[in-house]
Amino acid sequence: MNTWTRFRSARSAFVAIVAWCALGCDSFMPTPPVDEPVDACDLATAPLPEARLLTRSEYRRTVQALLGEPDDPTSGFPHEPEVDGFTNNARSHRANPLLVESFMRAAALLAPRAKERGLDLIVPCEGEDAACADLFIEGFGRRAFRRPLDHGETIAFKTLYSRLVASLGHEEALTAVIEAALQSPQFLYRVEAPRDLPEFGSVALGPYEMASRLSYFLWGTMPDEELLSAAANGELSLDADIERQARRLLADERAHERVLEFHHAWLGLAQLTSLTRERAPEGFSASLRQSLDAFVSDVFWRPGGSLNDLFTSPTVYIDARLADVYELAPPMQGFDARDLRPHRSGLLTQPALLALLANDDQSSPIRRGVFVRDRLLCAPVPAPPPSVDNSPPDPDPSLTTRQRFAVHTEDDECATCHLAIDPIGFSFEGFDHLGRARSEENGLPIDTSGALIDSGDAAIDGPLASALELGARLSGSREVVRCVTRKWFTFALGRPAGASDECSLDQAQARVQQTGGSVTEILVALTLSPSFRRRAPHPEDP
Amino acid sequence: MKRTHPTRRHFLHASIGALALPLFDSLRASAASETPPPKRLVLLYTPNGTAPDAWFPTPGATPSQFTLNSIHQPLADYRDRLVLLRGVHNEVAQDPNNNGGPHQRGIGALFTGQILGEGDFKDGCGATAGWAAGRSIDQEVAALIGQDTLLGSLELGVRCMDNDVQGRICYAGPGQPLPPINEPITTYERLFFRTTPTAPDTNLRAQSILAAVNDQFTALRPRLGQTDRVKLDEHLALVEDLERRMGLGSSNGGCAVPLPPSSELNADDETTMPEVSRLQMDLLAVAFACDLTRVGSIQYSTGFNRIRYPWVESLEEGHSLSHSGDSDTAAWSRLAARQAWHASELAYLMQKLDSIPEGDGTVLDNTLIVWGNEVSKGNSHSLQNIPYLLAGSAGGALHTGQFLDLEGVSNTRLLLTILRAYGYTAPTFGHVDYAGDVIPGLLV
Numbered sequence: 001m002n003t004w005t006r007f008r009s010a011r012s013a014f015v016a017i018v019a020w021c022a023l024g025c026d027s028f029m030p031t032p033p034v035d036e037p038v039d040a041c042d043l044a045t046a047p048l049p050e051a052r053l054l055t056r057s058e059y060r061r062t063v064q065a066l067l068g069e070p071d072d073p074t075s076g077f078p079h080e081p082e083v084d085g086f087t088n089n090a091r092s093h094r095a096n097p098l099l100v101e102s103f104m105r106a107a108a109l110l111a112p113r114a115k116e117r118g119l120d121l122i123v124p125c126e127g128e129d130a131a132c133a134d135l136f137i138e139g140f141g142r143r144a145f146r147r148p149l150d151h152g153e154t155i156a157f158k159t160l161y162s163r164l165v166a167s168l169g170h171e172e173a174l175t176a177v178i179e180a181a182l183q184s185p186q187f188l189y190r191v192e193a194p195r196d197l198p199e200f201g202s203v204a205l206g207p208y209e210m211a212s213r214l215s216y217f218l219w220g221t222m223p224d225e226e227l228l229s230a231a232a233n234g235e236l237s238l239d240a241d242i243e244r245q246a247r248r249l250l251a252d253e254r255a256h257e258r259v260l261e262f263h264h265a266w267l268g269l270a271q272l273t274s275l276t277r278e279r280a281p282e283g284f285s286a287s288l289r290q291s292l293d294a295f296v297s298d299v300f301w302r303p304g305g306s307l308n309d310l311f312t313s314p315t316v317y318i319d320a321r322l323a324d325v326y327e328l329a330p331p332m333q334g335f336d337a338r339d340l341r342p343h344r345s346g347l348l349t350q351p352a353l354l355a356l357l358a359n360d361d362q363s364s365p366i367r368r369g370v371f372v373r374d375r376l377l378c379a380p381v382p383a384p385p386p387s388v389d390n391s392p393p394d395p396d397p398s399l400t401t402r403q404r405f406a407v408h409t410e411d412d413e414c415a416t417c418h419l420a421i422d423p424i425g426f427s428f429e430g431f432d433h434l435g436r437a438r439s440e441e442n443g444l445p446i447d448t449s450g451a452l453i454d455s456g457d458a459a460i461d462g463p464l465a466s467a468l469e470l471g472a473r474l475s476g477s478r479e480v481v482r483c484v485t486r487k488w489f490t491f492a493l494g495r496p497a498g499a500s501d502e503c504s505l506d507q508a509q510a511r512v513q514q515t516g517g518s519v520t521e522i523l524v525a526l527t528l529s530p531s532f533r534r535r536a537p538h539p540e541d542p
Numbered sequence: 543m544k545r546t547h548p549t550r551r552h553f554l555h556a557s558i559g560a561l562a563l564p565l566f567d568s569l570r571a572s573a574a575s576e577t578p579p580p581k582r583l584v585l586l587y588t589p590n591g592t593a594p595d596a597w598f599p600t601p602g603a604t605p606s607q608f609t610l611n612s613i614h615q616p617l618a619d620y621r622d623r624l625v626l627l628r629g630v631h632n633e634v635a636q637d638p639n640n641n642g643g644p645h646q647r648g649i650g651a652l653f654t655g656q657i658l659g660e661g662d663f664k665d666g667c668g669a670t671a672g673w674a675a676g677r678s679i680d681q682e683v684a685a686l687i688g689q690d691t692l693l694g695s696l697e698l699g700v701r702c703m704d705n706d707v708q709g710r711i712c713y714a715g716p717g718q719p720l721p722p723i724n725e726p727i728t729t730y731e732r733l734f735f736r737t738t739p740t741a742p743d744t745n746l747r748a749q750s751i752l753a754a755v756n757d758q759f760t761a762l763r764p765r766l767g768q769t770d771r772v773k774l775d776e777h778l779a780l781v782e783d784l785e786r787r788m789g790l791g792s793s794n795g796g797c798a799v800p801l802p803p804s805s806e807l808n809a810d811d812e813t814t815m816p817e818v819s820r821l822q823m824d825l826l827a828v829a830f831a832c833d834l835t836r837v838g839s840i841q842y843s844t845g846f847n848r849i850r851y852p853w854v855e856s857l858e859e860g861h862s863l864s865h866s867g868d869s870d871t872a873a874w875s876r877l878a879a880r881q882a883w884h885a886s887e888l889a890y891l892m893q894k895l896d897s898i899p900e901g902d903g904t905v906l907d908n909t910l911i912v913w914g915n916e917v918s919k920g921n922s923h924s925l926q927n928i929p930y931l932l933a934g935s936a937g938g939a940l941h942t943g944q945f946l947d948l949e950g951v952s953n954t955r956l957l958l959t960i961l962r963a964y965g966y967t968a969p970t971f972g973h974v975d976y977a978g979d980v981i982p983g984l985l986v
Binding site: 083094105150164273 | 721
């Protein structure tokens, strides 16, 4: 029986366990995507938007934009909870004592530094009097709170100023206003308030709320002057207005760091920091990360950059350290873009991912297979039974990794799920635990054949010759477009897409496919989707 | 992680450099005038299960006549201050209505006695769960004895790299995990970096700023829906608690401020783990001595982690090692070596606390350290016979120097027994279906 026949024969067993799981462990199973596009989306049952607390990186970039602060004040802040790789989950990221203290300490540090640089740089004003303070409070407040202050908010700051100006002087009193603003909930949280009348079961966001959604999604920082003006002028409600702003933000340098931040979360690159791999040179993980960042930026920002480029570009960025590991000629300096056809093709063969998705001393077909299903197809497999011994087999000099892992698919109990994982992982066997290409292991020839089984997209299921073919297959899959769009949605909204968001995903997917799978179009399409522009009604809505 | 703001460093050194004293020179507990001296509690967590054959002692004719096993040899000098327990099961974690995989369930219930809510945290095998559904014992104790200190509690970590349910042991309440601090410099700043209220102008300034912040919370409130109101009320309560604690009399409990640990130390690197461990324990001891807090925790890494222990020549990924087959004696001896290193770190903390005079004794006399693990044995993910170890008597509240085989009690009963030592009066603790009375033979 050849490999593919064997996979096929076990397929029915996989389907059976999926059916069994649906009874007992439905949380493990992917929701089948809804395929019919609809024009208007019903968001009446969508989760209510929650106030979103600034993350460490959002805080850093926001005080940079607001105060011109050049340093990172967040290094001692606690880390946000990480949900599926994403650190901006609205529900999980909440205040705690350490975070509140961190905000207070940072405010006490940042406000005087802003004063030293000059308050005029924040809001210019001639003179040092109450009129000037009012101007400052109005102008600074609008930027700090990302919308004009209301009456109560203005009074709070004016009261603070007037209590301090006599004893401390004008500048010091305004510095205290900055310090208070940095601890105010209007600065620390993005709040989407109850308002307006529900229309089609959902509510359009207010213009300033929309401005913040756009800037925090695409830049990870506060809205700039142009966005705030557009909000003031009611120019953030029509498709054309939103699209123009989204394209403007994407054309700005600030979008680049944000795009990398998404990829780090999506691909799980946080774990690169603590990477330990046998025979890896000093500084290996830093080189890997920079190499992948360069690759992602390259395919994302090249004209017309598409998912096809992401999955098939043969470019690998190499510095002297990686050149040594991969036995290539070292670059003159920094990183060089190398065309490594025919050995490498796309994201799946990037050194960082191959080394990350491995064990210390051997490749890991399991981690690679799980990664493809979970992160690229959004089709995770059920967790193994709690009692299973899932340690990797000890390296055996007389066998290849593939032969040692074969036990998974020989044992019937394991085979049912592992047939959805291992054959994907086996196609990566042409690369070892450092991401080096190889044609033999322990003197035995490498077999890179594999298969995609029940990927969720019947059009791409079938036998595979290697990871390169897998990349090519994925690059043409509707399910991959859907999955990547879904991950971007999670990043944009601070929550996973729910059932009522599928309609927005449909619209975005259709738009992305019309443009040939353009990666920047995914972002533009999401900003135009109902889930991004509207929300479910609050019970408190008038 | 390289720290990138020299200005902040300058600020710190400028403000405290002149006062600095080396850690532990002439340290004396500042709350010593209190009679009886205050009690303290420390939670200690290590991951991925123990090596049970090297952990549980050999019983003797009576509970006090046990013989320590190999993992606990570093604690031999403190044998009579220990309580070793067998037969404490994490039954809550095994509740059929619980969510998540074994490491998630185990760590969630370890110190809370509660199940996990639903959520999107995935363990390494794809199981999903949310946060634990209740408060952990350290926070119960902080509510009882930690109201009048600068910090209610101090959560410290050593390479806690996963920020999800497998990376949290302490909960302020249901779904309210407390993140640990991994960098000793941050621990130091939390303890010692604050403005000292001296000049009346400074006080007026600080008070006015806090008043304005409170006013902004009030101004925002009408704009909030119900969910956000709860979220921001939580935040405001923390601001108010912080305000109150900062207003509590003299800073530093009258202690001289010690020198800060190096800001160059990379706490993410596996080779610095022993150094970070010692610094965090030093700082916790100073915090106790200066009465800046009475409740702390030190969490070593996270459930299901892959960390290595090069300083005990154990270079395997932690989770994989803990999954070694029972017949792989070499692997189990390496796991035991890791656990013995943790025992030696516990011994170091006990020595530190024992070196700080307080009343007629030392701070150690008034402290209880509770060591736990989210599973008992990695390769079976067993949640039976959780290796809980108690060190110290919390001011004589516990009978120490004994090994008890309890033959199957819920961990909620052990947690309740610990809480009783601090004056907790509610009849039970933890999940209602598994709650019970105190464990006999432990409380004095």
